[in-house]
Amino acid sequence: xxxxxxxxxxxxxxxxxxxxxxxxxxxxxxxxxxxxxxxxxxxxxxxxxxxxxxxxxxxxxxxxxxxxxxxxxxxxxxxxxxxxxxxxxxxxxxxxxxxxxxxxxxxxxxxxxxxxxxxxxxxxxxxxxxxxxxxxxxxxxxxxxxxxxxxxxxxxxxxxxxxxxxxxxxxxxxxx
Amino acid sequence: xxxxxxxxxxxxxxxxxxxxxxxxxxxxxxxxxxxxxxxxxxxxxxxxxxxxxxxxxxxxxxxxxxxxxxxxxxxxxxxxxxxxxxxxxxxxxxxxxxxxxxxxxxxxxxxxxxxxxxxxxxxxxxxxxxxxxxxxxxxxxxxxxxxxxxxxxxxxxxxxxxxxxxxxxxxxxxxxxxxxxxxxxxxxxxxxxxxxxxxxxxxxxxxxxxxxxxxxxxxxxxxxxxxxxxxxxxxxxxxxxxxxxxxxxxxxxxxxxxxxxxxxxxxxxxxxxxxxxxxxxxxxxxxxxxxxxxxxxxxxxxxxxxxxxxxxxxxxxxxxxxxxxxxxxxxxxxxxxxxxxxxxxxxxxxxxxxxxxxxxxxxxxxxxxxxxxxxxxxxxxxxxxxxxxxxxxxxxxxxxxxxxxxxxxxxxxxxxxxxxxxxxxxxxxxxxxxxxxxxxxxxxxxxxxxxxxxx
Numbered sequence: 001x002x003x004x005x006x007x008x009x010x011x012x013x014x015x016x017x018x019x020x021x022x023x024x025x026x027x028x029x030x031x032x033x034x035x036x037x038x039x040x041x042x043x044x045x046x047x048x049x050x051x052x053x054x055x056x057x058x059x060x061x062x063x064x065x066x067x068x069x070x071x072x073x074x075x076x077x078x079x080x081x082x083x084x085x086x087x088x089x090x091x092x093x094x095x096x097x098x099x100x101x102x103x104x105x106x107x108x109x110x111x112x113x114x115x116x117x118x119x120x121x122x123x124x125x126x127x128x129x130x131x132x133x134x135x136x137x138x139x140x141x142x143x144x145x146x147x148x149x150x151x152x153x154x155x156x157x158x159x160x161x162x163x164x165x166x167x168x169x170x171x172x173x174x175x176x
Numbered sequence: 177x178x179x180x181x182x183x184x185x186x187x188x189x190x191x192x193x194x195x196x197x198x199x200x201x202x203x204x205x206x207x208x209x210x211x212x213x214x215x216x217x218x219x220x221x222x223x224x225x226x227x228x229x230x231x232x233x234x235x236x237x238x239x240x241x242x243x244x245x246x247x248x249x250x251x252x253x254x255x256x257x258x259x260x261x262x263x264x265x266x267x268x269x270x271x272x273x274x275x276x277x278x279x280x281x282x283x284x285x286x287x288x289x290x291x292x293x294x295x296x297x298x299x300x301x302x303x304x305x306x307x308x309x310x311x312x313x314x315x316x317x318x319x320x321x322x323x324x325x326x327x328x329x330x331x332x333x334x335x336x337x338x339x340x341x342x343x344x345x346x347x348x349x350x351x352x353x354x355x356x357x358x359x360x361x362x363x364x365x366x367x368x369x370x371x372x373x374x375x376x377x378x379x380x381x382x383x384x385x386x387x388x389x390x391x392x393x394x395x396x397x398x399x400x401x402x403x404x405x406x407x408x409x410x411x412x413x414x415x416x417x418x419x420x421x422x423x424x425x426x427x428x429x430x431x432x433x434x435x436x437x438x439x440x441x442x443x444x445x446x447x448x449x450x451x452x453x454x455x456x457x458x459x460x461x462x463x464x465x466x467x468x469x470x471x472x473x474x475x476x477x478x479x480x481x482x483x484x485x486x487x488x489x490x491x492x493x494x495x496x497x498x499x500x501x502x503x504x505x506x507x508x509x510x511x512x513x514x515x516x517x518x519x520x521x522x523x524x525x526x527x528x529x530x531x532x533x534x535x536x537x538x539x540x541x542x543x544x545x546x547x548x549x550x551x552x553x554x555x556x557x558x559x560x561x562x563x564x565x566x567x568x569x570x571x572x573x574x575x576x577x578x579x580x581x582x583x584x585x586x587x588x589x590x591x592x593x594x595x596x597x598x599x600x601x602x603x604x605x606x607x608x609x610x611x612x613x614x615x616x617x618x619x620x621x622x623x624x625x626x627x628x629x630x631x
Contacts, residue, residue, distance in 0.1 A: 041630075054548065085509060097505045 005031055006156060007134060008165040010143040013039045019163035020045045023147065026159060031146040034138035056118055057111050064110025068103040134171060142166075178473055178615055180607045188607070191600030198593015202278035205590070210264075213271040217584065272345045273581045278590040279344040280580040283335050285594030287432065288456075288572045289602045290328035291449075295457025296321040297388055298421050298450075304391065304414035310484055312626040313476050315395060315617040316610065317465050321457070322388050323609030324602050329381040336377055336432065340370040346580050349438040361438050368435055376431060380424040387417040398619040407621055425450055433572075437579035440518045442507070448499045449575075455492035455537075456568045458485055459561045464606065466554050473615055479552040480631040486551030489564060493541040500534070522574060525583040529570050536567030569595065 010016040017039065023030060030046055043050075073092050076082075076099070081089045089095050120126065138144045149156060149170070157168050207213040300318040303311045339346045348354045349361045349368045361368070391410055398406040426446025434445050442448070462485040468474045507515045522530045540563050550556040577585045617623060 058546065086511060087509075097501075097508050100501060100505065 004149045004170065006147045006149050006153065006160075006168065006170050008145045008147065008160045009135070009137065009167040010145065010164065011141065011166050012164075013042075013143060015164040016143045016145070017041060017045055019145065019160070019165065022163050023145070023159065028156060028159075029148045031148055033146070034133045034135070034144040036139055036141055036143070039143075053115060053119060057115050060114040060118075061107045061111040063114075064107040065103060067110065068106030069099075071106070072099045072102050177613075178468070178607075178610045180611050181471070184603065184607060188600045188604040191596045192604070193600075195593045195595070195597025195600055198589045199278065199282060199597060200593075202281055202588070202590020202593060206278050207271060207274050210267045210271050213274045214267060216274060217270055269582075270584070273584045276345055276580045277584060277586075279335070279339075279346055280577055281590040281594040283332075283346060283580075284569070284572050284576050284591070285598045286328065286331050286335060287576075288569050288595075289324065289598040290332050291453045291572070292456045292460045292602070293322050293324040293328055294384060294425070295450075295453035295455075296461060297325055297384060298418070298425070299454060299457050299461070300391070301387070301414040301417045301421065304410050305418055307411060307622065309622045309625040310481065310629045312617055312620040312622045313474070313481060313629075314461060314465060314485075315620065316613060316615045317461055317468065317474075319392050319395060319613070320606045320610040321460055321464065322392075324605045325388050326381075326385045327601070327605055328598075329385065332432070333374070333377050333381060337374055340374055346576075347436055347438075349435060364438065368438060373431060373435075376427065380428050383420050383424060384417075387413060387420075391417075395617055395620075396613055399614065399617060401619055404621050406619075422450075425453070433575050436576055437518065439514060442503050442515075442518075444499060444503055448496075448503055451492060451496035451499050452568050452571050455489060455496055456565060458488040458492060459564045461485060462489060462557050463561045463565075466558060468610075468615070470554075476616060476627045478630065480629050481626075482554065482557060483548075483551045483631055486545055486557050486560075489557070489560065490541060490545040490551070493537060493545075493564065497534070497538040500538075518578075521578045521582070526574055526578055526585065529574055529585075533567050533570040533574060536563050537571060540564075540567075 008019075010019060013035070016033070016035075020030065020033070020042065024045070024047065033042065033046065035042070069092075076089050076095065077092050083089070084098075087095060087098070092099075133139065133144070134146070135142070135144050145160075145165075147156065147160075153170065160168050207216055296318050300315070300322060302308075303315070303318075338344065340350055342350070345351065349364070350370055355361045355365060390413055394406040394410040394413075398404070398410070429446045429449035430441075433449060434441065462482065465474060465477060465485070466482065469477055504519060507519055510516075541560050544556055544560045545551055573587075573591075620626075
């Protein structure tokens with residue numbers, strides 16, 4: 001198990017996208033790519049799995065939906081029934097239209113917040129976390145491709161040069 | 177170039193023929209006098225709408241006692257005066273309702289298919305004005321659908337004119353006898369009078385048809401042009417049209433639909449009809465595109481285009497629900513008799529269509545089209561599309577029928593006939609127009625971007 005990686009720097013997203021395709025065609029394993037902005041189609045070019053956050057959003061929405069119904073039924077019907085606008089709250093169904101906005105908002109609230117939290121957890125992000133990107137240039141205008149090497153540096157360097165990398169280096173103090 | 181397959185042509189002809197027979201039977205079946213009307217009401221499907229009240233009955237119960245009185249007055253329009261002769265006026269009213277039934281069936285279907293093509297025209301103008309990069313490959317399909325605008329619009333206006341000449345009682349404010357005894361309608365005569373009403377209708381249709389004519393002309397001219405001047409002209413007239421459209425569409429919806437119930441009003445009615453219109457239009461575009469693709473045409477349309485149409489179907493379905501609920505909840509909550517009667521008649525007499533439509537137009541598309549992959553699968557788009565189209569037919573049905581025929585509604589031979597007739601006419605017109613130009617608007621400056629479009 002080699003932790004040795006190679007960093008190739010690119011300065012254009014189109015060049016990067018082409019390079020990703022070529023590198024993958026040569027059966028090299030791309031560990032990670034750092035970009036200053038989301039590059040359209042990069043996930044597909046890298047062969048990453050599609051996100052499943054949509055499924056979680058649906059589940060979170062369903063949770064919010066149920067919580068909202070339970071909550072508003074307790075507040076408005078069971079605990080403290082009131083007569084609002086000539087509509088006494090004796091049953092949940094007969095007052096449902098008034099509750100729909102609340103239920104809707106709670107559904108959205110749960111889906112949105114839980115989704116953001118899920119995303120942070122999956123991306124291992126939390127407040128005050130040290131930045132992980134190996135080269136600060138990737139927060140400006142450069143793109144960095146990180147490739148695993150298994151003693152094939154020469155071949156790989158030649159390939160990357162051909163694809164238009166502007167700088168290639170092997171970081172010595174790479175920690176995993 | 178596309179050729180109209182004979183099989184489809186024959187299907188359209190058969191639909192028109194069947195529909196025509198259905199409509200004729202509907203008109204022949206309408207009662208001619210009070211005695212016949214009473215006999216019909218006694219034997220046929222009386223109280224059809226009451227059967228399914230079950231769940232929701234409770235919901236309306238609280239309102240009932242409040243609005244009972246006004247409900248009786250409102251529902252009977254101008255004819256609720258003369259308390260002494262209540263029985264005979266009730267019978268007279270029943271006769272009018274039953275006589276209205278085939279007319280209303282004709283009108284609902286005529287308006288529904290006209291609305292699809294008007295909505296498509298608006299969607300097309302939005303694409304043009306926004307200089308959209310994804311949709312130019314669909315321009316010819318949209319132009320095909322908008323070909324139905326003029327014939328469909330003329331049919332609707334002819335029906336309105338026949339109402340103005342008292343062939344039916346769809347619009348009770350057109351009856352001077354009713355207006356004379358109705359202060360509320362009398363106050364609206366400045367706007368609701370037959371010449372101004374028909375004049376407006378004519379003006380609106382002329383404006384829409386003119387835009388359609390010129391945008392089609394520029395679009396075809398752009399195919400052969402060396403510069404993009406036609407494209408620019410199309411951009412300008414589309415932006416202008418959208419301003420004209422949103423004002424006239426709103427007034428059109430008050431005129432052609434809301435005025436059937438002249439005591440009732442809703443300030444977001446124009447938007448509500450617009451939502452119904454645009455979602456039906458996008459659905460029709462998607463269905464026709466998928467059909468053409470399955471026949472081996474439109475090879476440049478990929479599943480990303482279908483995906484985008486699916487997103488619009490989903491989004492506009494939710495938008496429609498938002499407007500439907502906004503209109504419903506405010507009126508339900510304030511519970512003002514003159515407003516709430518609109519929903520009481522619908523919940524009591526039209527329970528199954530009223531709530532069924534919400535399932536078809538909201539719940540079904542919401543659940544089916546939520547998944548991203550399903551929006552790229554033709555099967556799901558077709559299934560959801562058919563339900564959405566039928567659901568919005570029911571929506572128009574619910575807007576027009578309760579005021580026109582009261583609780584005497586039935587989806588019978590006249591209603592189905594009307595739907596089939598206009599479906600046949602719509603298909604015939606649209607697919608004939610599709611044969612007249614290449615299916616790819618090859619001169620459009622964005623056509624390359626559109627062909628390469630992917631998600």
